[in-house]
Amino acid sequence: MTLSLSTTRDAGTITVTVTGAVDLSTAAALDEAVAAAVDDGPPSVVVDLAAVTFIDSAGINALLKSRRLADERGRQFRITNPTGIVRDVLDLTGVLDHLSG
Structure with a gap:
């Protein structure tokens, strides 16, 4: 399955926009992109899931690891726009509530 990631920065927030399927074969790429965003040092990291078509346990694990890393670094973390x-x-x-808040 394919995955596309893009990162934008705006007023203290880095947004990682995810497009495609987040599964066992692509979760590591998401993990790396969000870790880089967290390490970049903004107060807030947002992961936009509006264009994600599929997520499995590996994808959920990557999001939970990202949340934990952000918490350890004192950064805000949340997902936005999960659909379907x-x-x-x-x-x-x-x-959902843990990652959205």
């Missing part, structure tokens, strides 16, 4: 099946999976696994 991605929102349902995050909600059913009980991580």
